[in-house]
Amino acid sequence: MTVKRMAGAVLATAMLCTGAVACGGSDDKAGGAASGETQSRSKVTEVITAAYEKTSKAKSAKVDMTMTAPKSVGGASGDMKMSGVMGWDPTVMDMTMTGSALTEGGPEAPEKVRLLWLDNVMYMDMGAAAAKDMDGKQWMKMDLNSIAEQSGDEKIAKQLTGGLDSMNQDPAQQLALLLDSKNLKHMGPAKVDGVQTQRYKGRLSVKEMMETNKGLSDVLSKSEREEMFKGIEKSGIKGYDTEVWVNEDDYPVRMDVDIKSPEGTMKMSQKFSDYGAEAKVTAPPAGKTFDLMEMFKELGKDGSGAGADSGF
Template sequence: MTVGVVRGRKGRQRAMGAVLTTALLCTGAVACGGGDDKSDKADSGKTQSRSQVTEVITAAYKKTSAAKSAKVEMTMSMPSAMDGGGDMKASGVMGWDPMVMDMTMTGSALTEGAPDAPEKVRMLWRDNVMYMDMGAKAAKDMDGKRWMKMDLNSIAEQAGDENLAKQMTGGMDSMNQDPVKQLAMLLDSPNLKHLGPAKVDGVETQRYKGRLTVKEMMESNKGLDEVLSKSEREQLFKNIEKSGIKGYDTEVWVNEDDLPVRMDIDIKSPQGTMKMSQTFSDYGAAAKVTAPPAGQTFDLMEMFKELGKAGAGAGSDSAL
């Protein structure tokens, strides 16, 4: 690769970086909810006791775990101080046993500070590998291939650190947008409470909220020990501590079938508060994700290797 090609790729590389940051937050960051309240207010009913609340959320955890997949609509708002800051919407299907995604993303978080970035990106996730359709415009900088590939297994293998892939995505296998794991976290909140009945897009639900600090998470061993393995729990805590997150609020709306209809999480971090709201439907929907053909994919890590070599060579030439 020539130095001229390296320089010509800088703008597109920034665009790829913006999209990649947003995609990683979408798939693996300890994410966030809130924003505009889409639920219609309902008449307040009798407040449930803590034991009743725990029973409902436990039932929701078991029912959601058994469903293994659902259609998802997501809105995310990230602080401007954060790389990839801005708003983002995504919709598609998600599976959590095994973890797979087929989501289409749009919003300012993709293009903020990177005008060359595509306005819409389809993202596929399977076998710990992410594929993003960067569009025809980006193909000229990716050897004519429009799908960008990021293999976290390969990154971890090259680094000689099996935990690296999880750390990069905020713990994909420990805590992410998987509603089962989010419900597990909610069970661990010492102040989990019932907020009353509410309607979400016309559906009758019961609304629950829990607040949890990182310290409380580390000191408590009830809910997480019941639904996460010891290694998953330890990795989760490490990821959150490294991120500088102090705590977060989780709200969930559960329908009469014991399934979450909506889930919001607000995360307070040094960069500001991240917000994400997810709505779920069609539990059990087919979540089969097929990777793009190898001939149509461009390996992001291979590009970084080439840029590093070219940059080193350019530095040597300048010195001469």
Template sequence: MTVKRMAGAVLATALLCTGAVACGGSDDDKKANGTGSGETQSRSQVTEVITAAYEKTAKAKSAKVEMTMTAPKSMGGGSGDMKMSGVMGWDPTVMDMTMSGSALTDGDPEAPEKIRMLWLDNVMYMDMGAVAAKDMDGKQWVKMDLNTIAEQVGDEKAAKQLTGGLDSMNQDPAQQLAMLLDSPNLKHAGPAKVDGVQTQRYKGRLSVKEMMESNKGLDEMLGKSEREELLKSIEKSGIKGYDTEVWVNEDDYPVRMDIDIKSPEGTMKTSQKFTEYGAAAKVTPPPAGKTFDLMDMFKELEGLGKPDADSGV
């Protein structure tokens, strides 16, 4: 059960860290925010605003974040609701976030209701709680170093894809704005208020192909044939595209980004709210004496599967 909890938590965290792209709110949200009123901007004005937002966000390199994600039950593992809050930095990736929600606890009564996740120097640390510590020599922090895992693979190409995937997991708001600029139907949707802050709302849609072409991180991970294979696989799953929506304040910072990814199983929704751009994102890893390395677990499991030389088994 401990292995199940850790694996589920790592996968859920990876999904949330990737952030994908952003989506539109419900019709009720749009009415409440006053969407549709005011002067509509031209395409050149929209591009100018989103470009300015991208430049300021990239320069800020950090912010406080509140994120929610909802996945349909029909999607199976990792479905349900997930919330994350804390500080996130980009270029380089740094995070100190707390996760909670039914996506962590459904199907496992012993799973912790909250998990704190730290990210520093391409290493993820997860506080699995006191219950899990009983099965990990009293250590409640789990360490997952994908660079080390890539080295253990022994395949240069596979290692490059794995570490490249780690780098591209940090879909920070600046990268999301850069991808949004590539949307052929990007448009201004009118003024709106987010938590009392006056903003301008913009939305666009990227097909799977357009998203992959905009995500430059894939260039380092996949060759042409592999990209084509991935594209076919995603399209075969029924995902048509990514609906993106962003609210930009008067200081040219995005204060909210949403994501809708529609598939035959339902719609995965992600919403991120950003405050205090430039907030200190300093992360200190937990003490080594309180940390359980996931690689050590893999080695132990591998050892359990080897024949016993003395017994002949």
């Protein structure tokens, strides 16, 4: 597997995992509306607001995430699992990715990839086998801050970095979005990994999500958001079905969202634990990192470009 193909396969998956609105429908049959008296709208708002406030203050947690995506979404398909520590405000990550979405790239694709995120720079440990194709370095680096310079397109850079470093990494902001759902309701009690919780569900249309997503409004102008909305609407995506399970300490222990499209349903489920866990990330030594953007810059100089082989 060439470096370009390897980069295309892994980065498409990484972008999908970190940049998409957390998604995934519940297969938990317990705790539906029929299991007991449901809460009033005012009580529901009170609970989700309390969860938002506590999650905002925690700033970090341990995360276990599973995702399934149809082939057309982000160029990646199959299952993906990520586990580790994640921080928000600012965004930092130390996660390990596994799953068929990685290995579908071919027999030389890594079975697992450690992903570090720090200061808008993504580092991926591709494994010792990949070092032979990366000048003896097994860490691949993608500096999102340099995309505008390399691509010459500031709009693309704003969309990419804004999407990856916005509410999509912040469970508190996901809760804030859920509060804007007009049909947010209490679904009853349910247990998540043995923990007693209360389950809530709401739906946001694409337009509602974009209007209330502060991360998008911070990096895109009104006309750019409208253009993005038209593209999403044209793709056939109608909205986002979101569920959250809140424990007795007012922390969300699980968050799911389904995004349905004509190509299939993109699903992601996040489980949170150990709120406030240290999320200290240290970048790999510069001498052990292979700079992906520098590689593309050199390819551009010799006229070869990234090409179809890159997967970008």
